[in-house]
Amino acid sequence: MKTAVKILLADDHPIFLKGLIDVLQEEMPDCEIDPFSSPLEALQFAIRNPPDIAILDLDMPEMNGLQLTTKLKSELPSLKIIILTMHKEPDIIRSILAKGSDGYVIKDDAVNELVTAIKKVLKGGQFISTPVMKEITSPDQTIIQSLTKTENNILKQIALQKSSREIAEELFVSIKTIENHRNNISRKLKLQGSNSLLKFALDNKEFI
Amino acid sequence: MKTAVKILLADDHPIFLKGLIDVLQEEMPDCEIDPFSSPLEALQFAIRNPPDIAILDLDMPEMNGLQLTTKLKSELPSLKIIILTMHKEPDIIRSILAKGSDGYVIKDDAVNELVTAIKKVLKGGQFISTPVMKEITSPDQTIIQSLTKTENNILKQIALQKSSREIAEELFVSIKTIENHRNNISRKLKLQGSNSLLKFALDNKEFI
DNA sequence: CAAAAAATGAGTAGTCCCACCTATTTCGAG
DNA sequence: CTCGAAATAGGTGGGACTACTCATTTTTTG
Numbered sequence: 119m120k121t122a123v124k125i126l127l128a129d130d131h132p133i134f135l136k137g138l139i140d141v142l143q144e145e146m147p148d149c150e151i152d153p154f155s156s157p158l159e160a161l162q163f164a165i166r167n168p169p170d171i172a173i174l175d176l177d178m179p180e181m182n183g184l185q186l187t188t189k190l191k192s193e194l195p196s197l198k199i200i201i202l203t204m205h206k207e208p209d210i211i212r213s214i215l216a217k218g219s220d221g222y223v224i225k226d227d228a229v230n231e232l233v234t235a236i237k238k239v240l241k242g243g244q245f246i247s248t249p250v251m252k253e254i255t256s257p258d259q260t261i262i263q264s265l266t267k268t269e270n271n272i273l274k275q276i277a278l279q280k281s282s283r284e285i286a287e288e289l290f291v292s293i294k295t296i297e298n299h300r301n302n303i304s305r306k307l308k309l310q311g312s313n314s315l316l317k318f319a320l321d322n323k324e325f326i
Numbered sequence: 327m328k329t330a331v332k333i334l335l336a337d338d339h340p341i342f343l344k345g346l347i348d349v350l351q352e353e354m355p356d357c358e359i360d361p362f363s364s365p366l367e368a369l370q371f372a373i374r375n376p377p378d379i380a381i382l383d384l385d386m387p388e389m390n391g392l393q394l395t396t397k398l399k400s401e402l403p404s405l406k407i408i409i410l411t412m413h414k415e416p417d418i419i420r421s422i423l424a425k426g427s428d429g430y431v432i433k434d435d436a437v438n439e440l441v442t443a444i445k446k447v448l449k450g451g452q453f454i455s456t457p458v459m460k461e462i463t464s465p466d467q468t469i470i471q472s473l474t475k476t477e478n479n480i481l482k483q484i485a486l487q488k489s490s491r492e493i494a495e496e497l498f499v500s501i502k503t504i505e506n507h508r509n510n511i512s513r514k515l516k517l518q519g520s521n522s523l524l525k526f527a528l529d530n531k532e533f534i
Numbered sequence: 535c536a537a538a539a540a541a542t543g544a545g546t547a548g549t550c551c552c553a554c555c556t557a558t559t560t561c562g563a564g
Numbered sequence: 565c566t567c568g569a570a571a572t573a574g575g576t577g578g579g580a581c582t583a584c585t586c587a588t589t590t591t592t593t594g
Contacts, residue, residue, distance in 0.1 A: 279525060281521075281549085282550070282551070283549085291571085291572070292572070293550095294575085295573060300551075300552080301551095302570095304552080313521075313524050314487065316524060317524070317528060320525060476540080476541065477541095489580065489581090490580070490581070491579085499543085502543050503541070503543060505580095508581075508582085509584085510540095512583095519582095520550060520580090521550095
């Protein structure tokens, strides 16, 4: 007889925690679920009763999910950890993945997103929910912000599939000016190849 | 005192229907929910007790959601209808929206997707879940399928940001061949402008 | 097999973009 | 005010794609 998968939950929001328990009991009925609304209690419990996988909220009092991840991983290196949060900020996500978490799921994602995440992570894989994936693979906002106003403006025009000539005509400047700006933008963004700038512009419409 | 919103449910899959009821009771507790596992029963009930909104599955015995939509709309023109299904086929979706449904939600979407859909539709709006939106706004598969194998292959390479020269080298053919194919592809897809082909390739990676 | 479709290759002219220059003007921050 | 960043513009050379047209070979298909 296989021992049941032990899932540790840590979320300070009681309503959400309740919903989470319901979902897991329904989706994965063969699990032992240990819910905690306090990260400290969760940590103490985990040390005495090592779970297979921990699902952690990020925003908790006393100790946040980041610190909890670190502590759990140092105590129980083989423990799988999935972060379940509302945050989508790339920087946060990157630092969390660096801390050794195995999964990252956004709270307003589909329920099955979490379930597939759990299954994938238990098998030794890594799971990052797709909208998050998009964010972290998108370029640093900081780099985009290093562009000047006009450069930014021109980048927008490029995203609209306009040629340098068209942009020049609209802005009442010389083509050469636009070409210079394109050059500068490409250099700042470390892009090369004739199409890479257009691709960048298309990929990052919403951030420009 | 405002009368409660009356929601009619029709889904032949009992487990899913149960889950749906749970979710709605939790998310919208002020609703009167009338669940049916049979579309005929749902229709008969709706005529006697007109609901505000109907959430219908597509794949049902006796009568599918499409026919049900038509009948409901002819009996109760002001009734709002949301289709809740697993289908993502653009053709199906298009015909459904043509039949007068107000919303389209994929079953494996997030729960809140359905709730926001209900709210939006009740306010008189239309709601189509984002992955579906992507599909139906994407170009006709038929046009893409009119491309020959090599043309398709080349389009894939273009989507990978490769130049004609690079593609030619990989396929051991002349650059001219590739350029010819590009031309033919552009003509078939009715594209013009130097970047439109790349844009198309990038936009439709998954369909090529 | 014979006709049609597809793939291959070439030529020419023109556009667009890149990369690397230089130079002038404008304008804001120290 | 002055220094420097930003915007403006011009030049050159080269790479890449478009838009045509034409021709040959291979493959598919009726």
